[in-house]
Amino acid sequence: MFVGPRMKRGLVTVTPRATLEEAARLLKAHRIHHLPVVEEGDRLAGIVSDTDLRNATLGGMIGGADRGDSGRPATVGEIMTRDVVTLSPGDTLDDAMLALSQERIGALPVVEGERLVGIVTKADILSALVSTLDIEGLGVRIEVVLPRDVKEVSRLVGALGDLKVGVRSLVLAPHGAGAYAAFVRVATIDVGSLKAQLRVAGFKVPEIAEFLE
């Protein structure tokens, strides 16, 4: 839930004085998209992404801003984003998801005070989702649409227990006004019978689960 355990440590960083070539080489060598820019003592000064580098180098060609003698920026310090959205280790993954989604960015440096301690990227969030939603796990997901009443959820769980179905994961999501959609990942091949039995027990079970719709 907290950013600390999920974030990447042992980061690849650059200084503001590094050249764009050096930065590009690092991105390529480590197959990453973001480089935190640090001063002495791991103090976070900014962040530079592969998009920043591309815009800077292509900038001249498409008539971008005129800079320096050559007309092009030469160091990371010149092109980095200084106004960085950061997290602290005590922030949660929800914070990270909201920030990434609302700011439309790809990575969030994690700082303690001014000191850089890690980074959380979209890829880390995705792997957290994959494990929480048990997307890789064995089983099959079914959807049960329930009236928005916790007693109905309890009735569903009770029914699954009576049917002796192994439940791998259960996600309860809002489903329009007045309803829940329960997405249950069940550990049985015999889904046909299970759906039929749930329908007999009065549950609404669509043929196809509209998970993450």
Place this chain on the structure above:
Amino acid sequence: MVVDTTLTTGEFGDPLPERDILEGFDRLIAADRLFGAELNPTVIKKSGKGASFLVRRPPSRERMLALWRDLFANRVSPQGLLDALAPEVLGLSHGDGLLLFGKDRVLYDCHIARGDEAVGHLTLCFYREREPVFRFLPFPRRPGRRIVYIEGISLTAQSTGYASSLFRRYERLFHNLGFHRFRLKASLSVGKYYWAKEGFDCEDRKQFAEMRENLHALVRRLGLPVEEQEIRRLNHASMIAAFRRDLAVPIYRNAEGYYAAERDASHGEEFRFPLGKAFLLCSAPWDGFKVIYTDTPRRTGFVWSERFLDHGTRAGHPESPKRLEAIFAAIREGGMRESLIFLEPYLPAMAVLHAVHEPAYLEAFREAAARGDRQFAVRDCSISEGSYEAALLAAGGVMAGIDAVCSDRADNVFCAVRPPGHHAGRASAMGFCFVNNVAAGTRYARSAHGIERVYILDWDVHHGNGTQALFDEDPLTFYCSLHEHPSFCYPGTGRRLEKGAGAGRGATLNIPLAPHAGDREMIEAFEREVVPSIEAFRPELILLSAGFDAHRDDPIAELECTEDVYVHMTRRVLELADRHCGGRVVSVLEGGYCMESLVPSAIAHIRTLQGREVPPCSSARG
């Protein structure tokens, strides 16, 4: 009405007019070449050159004609049959060829001659088995297999290869005439090795099992370096005949030319022969038969055992013994039994299974079944006492199928086995599966037959996660699966991006189909992706994980295919197998839980394996 146009008739085309057959009888009677025969063939006697049978007047024309129609479907005239039965082979010809009509059989008797000199004789008998329609009632009976009974063949001098050449021709002849089997007299004590080598098998399976035991005893007595598994898999007398040619074993001959395995007062002369040959030369006489069965364009083997029904599952469980019972009943009732080569599964040696499963896992499974547990590992895997043996036997069934295509006993094989296998992993039972039959077969093909490149096509509606995981890093085993998309269907694996790992990267191909996809989508994906991948992989053997649960009537998943899709894919797989691996395809039953769709799908699949035309499916509705 469905007309099966693919039954090969060879030189014998449409039935001849009955008038011609009757005239043929008359001409042969006039020429003293057609007689009646005593009803009981054992009464028929013959002694020396020129002696006659115990014959009487031929039966009535109507009786003869009815018999001719039943046995030969009027495809050949009486004179035509005599001519066809007497080819000149290796300088030997037939003299005094006669046809004799008994009550329910026709006999052919002749001398074998080299020029004017008689060097032997041959008696064949043609009849049709009758099988009771109901097991315990004597009546009514329906016509069964057409049999060529080798009443006797003798040659005064050893004429090298004569019988062999003659019977090769006969096999083609009787195939074209629609016969199903050769049978052989019990008392043939000399020539057991010869007949076994020619593909004749032991009629009494209990006796054959004893032979295998005796061979095992001989191996132990002589301390020969032979693995137990090698003997277990011997499933046919021809396999014994060819067994371990590298090991020479001493046997002892008596004055009459009979052999014994141990020296005694009369068996004094020592000979050394290869193990299998030596063993057969000493074995007790057995009734032999050879399947002709080639009245279908391809010879299809059928692995079946009632012991597969011993895997009992709780009431209401979809994977019930009824599945196999229904398939077998359809085969029996549809008259397909005569056209299939029945193959027996065998219990594989544990060492073979340990190439696929953890020993501790199999042991836990054995204990659970022996203890009387009602499920193993997960609730889906319902078991009974017989489950462990049935599961091992199912894997052994695939091995028997592989033996059959590798020894050319069959062109392809359908293994009607259960429990299914493709979800079973190295140490995990799930999705009704315990032992991964196809994976065990793949390993076995490699170790026992030296087959390197195996292509596994899995068209069960579920992804075969067990099989995929077992061969994930194996570049020589290609795993390809067509299944309903894992976001909607058990077991939740088999996404496109799963392509194998390490050296095996690229040797896994997953083709998920959206819910409600039908024949068109399946066939398009098959042609677009599966066909080129088989072409590129150039397999030496193709194994099918043939589940029939992608059918629209099967409740377990949401694909909407019909029998037609199985016919199409089977036909195409055979074409590709012809091109790359001598037509060797071993198909293994996986899922399929709705009898009304499983049975017609499996039957359409088997008929296609036999190379027959299958009419477009009738169950397709709307």
